[in-house]
Amino acid sequence: MGSIAPKSVRIGVDVGGTNTDAVAIDFSQQDSPSRGILSHHKTPTTADITSGIETAVRHILQESQITDSQLASVTIGTTAFLNSVIEQDTRRLSRVAIIRLSRSFLRDVKPFSGWPAGLAGILNGYVGYVDGGLQIDGSEEAPVVEEQVMRECQEIKKLGLTSIVVAGVYSPIDKESRQEERVRDIIAREIPGADIVCSHEVANIGFLERENASILNAAILRYARQTVRNFRSAMKRLNLTCPLFLTQNDGTLLESASAAKVPIRTFSSGATNSMRGAAYLSGHKLGSTSAIVVDIGGTTTDVGILLPSGFPKQASAYVTVSGVSVNYSMPHLHSIGLGGGSLVLETDRGITIGPESVGHDLATKALVFGGSTITATDIAVAAGKTDIGSRDLVGHFTSNFLEGAQEKLKILLERAIEQIKPSEDPLPVLLVGGGTILAPDSLHGASKLVLPPFHGVANAVGAACSKVGGTVDMIQSLANQTSKQAREKACEVAIARAVKAGALEGSVEIAEIDAMPIPYLANQLRIVVKAIGDLDLIASLLVAEDEDTGDDDVYTSVESTKIFHDIVVEETPIDHHAYRPTIVRTAQGIPEWLISAIDIDYISDGCYVLGCGGGGSPGPGRLQLLDMLKTGYQIRCVDHSALEDDAVIYWGGRMGSPATTAERLQAHETVSAIKVLMEYLGHSTFAAVMPLEIGGSNGLEPFLWGSDRFYDRPIIDGDFMGKANPCCWQNTLSVHAPGNLAPCSVDSGDGQSIVMTRSTDDPTVDKVLRGAITEMGSLAGLVCKPTTGAMARKHAVLNTVSLSWRIGRAIAQAQANNALSTVGEAIIKEVGGAESAKIIFRGKIVSVENAMHKGHSVGVLTIVEVPSEEVDDLASTSMPAVVTGGSIQIPFKNENIYVEHTDSDGTKKIVASAPDLIAVLDKETGRAVGVPEYRYGYHVVVIGITCSPRWTETERGIEIGGPKGYGYDFEYVPLGKYVEPRSVIMEYAEKEGSNLKPE
Incomplete structure (x- = not known):
């Protein structure tokens, strides 16, 4: 082993729910047939985690005879944090208190909206609201009031909660008032020892997704701290002085002290490592097509797409973790609760496998090892796929049970593959992970099944070959520089951060550049840059010292007391081909469409397509309406023919920057604007409501006003654009009957209202109101001069609510049929x-x-x-x-x-x-x-x-x-x-x- 160069060896460790894998790779020999792998070892994950790491790393140190002087780093990838969320493990998840900062814009769409009910029930500890928040230009919506924060702290203390999230509107661009930090300081003073997560330190713009990510991060903080402490303890006992890293979701490295503060960044690193490991082990020779990587562990199975370049395909605009929407970089994955330790149960509804797992207790609880729990590994042994344990202990399985369980395993894997495939066409499937013994000989959707060499430790291999990244997210003015110069400056900062994090200077490349103009902020450009380089194997990096000595050891002591909950049977999936909307007749014989939750889902997706990029996301409005329907409110929609010619129709929508809707959640701006205009015009009632535009969030707006929560009036199936447009005067009523916008009203949602009584022309209405709205936070509710049934029939674009419904249904059917490519x-x-x-x-x-x-x-x-x-x-x-x-x-x-x-x-x-x-x-x-x-x-x-x-x-x-x-x-x-x-x-x-x- 003397030929090994100093600092050329990297150890990769993967700590899974069942097994801990370790591998030592000499990267000076990566082009050899062995790919430079000096040693590898798999051992059961232990209850205290530390022992498993020590055992695995000690084994490869002894077998390879490498010394500390030859070792550049130890890198750990783990699914432990993600598994805790997927399994809804109450031992490891803390109940979370959330304090939202906004005086006016966060009340209607509550935290945990859209979450799986079980996970929300475990984590939802308390929700409080205090003044604060920013406008899109960085100015304060309202200042933080210390007394309000102190009152919320008293409520949180009464509940005994110590994991707290602080989430303010537009906090990622808060460079001056630093509201989240100020609230954090007050909480730290009032609740000593609390774990406080500021949302801007976890994710970027997109309030709900950022808050969701922060909640998950806060829920797992104590367990993450203890886990990292255990990792460091193992290093010390092994007399290793090299740096300790954890792998992030994008495959880059994170120093262990930082990982303990933002464990959510490591949630999907195990899956990323398995794909990077599969690429490394296969020599990047996958042909001209993509491949699917199926990583079967002891607790979960992660399925992702490996591009021919050898890198995982990254997720696009929509990312979820265990059913929760978040907004940070992650690989495009589909994860299911299936692994070697998955529980197998036979009920009156048939055989179920997972998501509950015996985890690292497989070696004592599985039947083949003398335990009393039937696991997926027992099925594999009984079927003759592996000879681990004692096959005699599963000899009592009936052929029906064994065949049924195997068929269930096959179905679970095939469904997972179908969820991730880009089209119906088959692709090669690379099987990695310690649970590959579960895989059948063939899978529908796979052109072939491939087992790469060292496939059982692909996660550890991927961890060992991780790169170092540096990311910058900054807003720059273009007043005195070009956009190219702004991007170059951001790239320089990102490269410098990558080098500071340990990247070899000459190896750093720009992996991503994301430049986003900010609407309604002149000459402002938000730039996100990611730089990635090879780990500097020579540089001596400092290992961060443990920063706390709390009593988090409670997690170690309870590892052996895991309680399996009753398996929650998911609701029957919606048959998007068989679903029929509900139509009723009024006393006058008029057909009315009673809008259901499914209809809202369809219409929401359809509205965003018809938004043509604009109009703002219907997402927050969708959540608001779903909560209303769940509470018992009713929403009705009618055809234009249901209205008399002289029927009075109130119409409008939110007006302003679409970027604002990502942070300012649904308020009642337009509800208030209707009230203001009714008072001005002397109206006591009206017949129906109608959207200004069907595109974007405004397509759902009238569903709020028209519901029996507010005005209890039907929505007309139509609008005045058939899409979304930038200006309110760009509508079909202004085309055919100009001069019908004023009098109109706008309301900011935070106490400011304006009535514009008249105007010389329609474009002037837009110009004047937009100037006012800029001072009102770049978003307000707009209600135009009420129109009539006759005018709507003559000049509106008809049946556009129906069109949005049909488009949304087409998307849902494509998702259900695995036909997203078409x-x-x-x-x-x-x-x-x-x-x-x-x-x-x-x-x-x-x-x-x-x-x-x-x-x-x-x-x-x-x-x-x-x-x-x-x-x-x-x-x-x-x-x-x-x-x-x-x-x-x-x-x-x-x-x-x-x-x-x-x-x-x-x-x-x-x-x-x-x-x-x-x-x-x-x-x-x-x-x-x-x-x-x-x-x-x-x-x-x-x-x-x-x-x-x-x-x-x-x-x-x-x-x-x-x-x-x-x-x-x-x-x-x-x-x-x-x-x-x-x-x-x-x-x-x-x-x-x-x-x-x-x-």
Whole structure:
């Protein structure tokens, strides 16, 4: 072993729920047949974790005879934190108190909205509200009031809670008042010893997702601290002086002291390591297609996509951890509670396997080892797949039970693969992890099954070969520099941070650049840069000392007392093909659509597609409406024919920056604006409500006002745009009947209201109100001059609530059918077929930039065709795109304006433009990606939908809604032929066997 160079060896350790794996790799020999692997060892994870690490590392140290002087680092990847959340392990999860900072905007959508009920029940300890929060420009919505924080602390102390999250609106851009830090200091003084998590230190902009991530982080902090302490103790007893790292979700390294503070960044590192390990062990020779990595451990199975480049595919805009939406970088994974230690039960509903697991007690609790619990490993032994333990101890299994359990295992794995596959076409499947003995000989959806060498320790291999990263997230002014100079500055900072974290200086490369213009903040650009480099194997890095000595050892003492809860049977999945909406008849015989939770889900997804990138995410509004329906409130929708010609209709929506809706959750701005305008006009009642625009969050707004929680009026199936537009005057009523916006009212939601009594023209209404709204936080509820049933029938775009419902249902069906690769085609079918809509382009977002056009700032989204080594195979039924090769640019002003294609020769051509609809879909989920989510690296599909003739039947309509309305001089060319959406109300009211019934 004398040929081993100093600091050329790295030890990788994976601590799983069942086994602890370790491997030593000499990276100076990585091109050899052995890939430089000097030694590897697998041992059961012990109750105190430390002993398992010591055993595994001591074994490989002895076997390889490497010395401390040859060792560059020890890197640990663990699923322990994630497993605790997936298993809802109450021993390791702390109940969390949340203090929200905002005077006006966080009351309606509660913490834990959209969470799995079981996990929310375990973690939800207390929710308090205090004044605070920021506006989008960084100014304070309200200052923090110390007395309010102290009162909340008293309530938290009464409950005995010590894990606390502080989450304020726009806290990631709070560089001056530092409200979260101030509240943290007050809490620390009032509740000594509390674990306090400030949301801005965990994730970025996107309030609910950031708060969710912070809650998970706070819940696991005590257990994480003890775990890291155990890791360090093992290092000391092994007389190792090299640095100790943990692997993060993106495959980079995190120094152990930092990992103890933000353990959520390591939640999915085990899966990332398994994919990186699979790539390393296979020599990166996967052919021309992607592969699926199935990592079967003792407690969970993680399934991800490994690109031919050898790197895991990263998740796009929508990321969940155990059913909880979060907003930080993670690999695109699907995890299930299946592993070698999974409990196997036979009930009157059939055989169930997992998610409960005996974990690291497999060696004592499984039948084959003399225990009394039937596990998945027992099934594998009984089936002759492995000879571990004693097969005689499972000889009593009946053939029906054994076959049923094997079939259940096969189904669970196949479903997991189907969830992650980009299309119906089969892909190679690489099996890694200690639980590969569970895998059947074949799996539906797999072109072949491959076991790479050393597959049993792929996680540890991936940990050993992890790189070092440096990330910067900063907002820069472009007043005195170009966007290119701002990006270069951010890159320099990211590279410096990577080097400081231990990267070899010459090896650092920029992995990601994410530039995001901030709407309504002139010359401001938010830039996120990630730099990644090789670990400097020579540099002497300092090992951080343990910072605390608390009583967290409680977790060690209770490891052996795990209690298995009754298995919670999930609700029957919704059959999105069989579902029928509920239509009732009023006393007057009018059919009304009673909106259900399923309808809200469909409409929400459809509205975001119709938002054309703008309008803000319907997500918070969806959660608000679902909570209302659960409480018992009713929401009704009617066809336009149900209204008399003189029926009074109140219409409008939220007005302002779409970026604001990511932080300012649903308030009652428009409800208040209606009240203000009713008082001004002397109205005591009205007949119905209607959205200004169906696109984005405004498509759901009238469902709030019209519910019997507020005005108890039906929503009309239609709107005045058929999409979303940047300006309120860009609507079909202003096209055909100008002068009908004023009098109108706006309300900020925090006590400020304005009534604009009259105006010389409609664009002036928008200009004046937008100036006022900028001073009101860049978001307000707008209610325009009430219109009538006759005007709506004549000038509105009809049946657009129905259209959003059909688009959302198409997305849900594609997800259920594993047909996300053709979700664009499914949407096109719903909006009228190939004559009405097109797949414009498929590719990857590479930049989001600011540009000036005629004195106005616009965003520009650039999408390039994906290189062959990154593209997933298209399904055989995929529709050809209008343009291929090269790249496209989409200028946007909140909403997407047009698509310009540049081919490989540099020839440019405009292939679609407003007023036609241009939507960007996330390829992984099928859902729309809006302007606030435009990010580098997302794989997307761009679709175009022909607009309503309300826009094109007059020259004025094209001037207002077409290129000229956005300040561009080229002529509008229709994408196709418009097809009027089918009314859900009329279709299901007339269908035989529908849900039509008397009210």
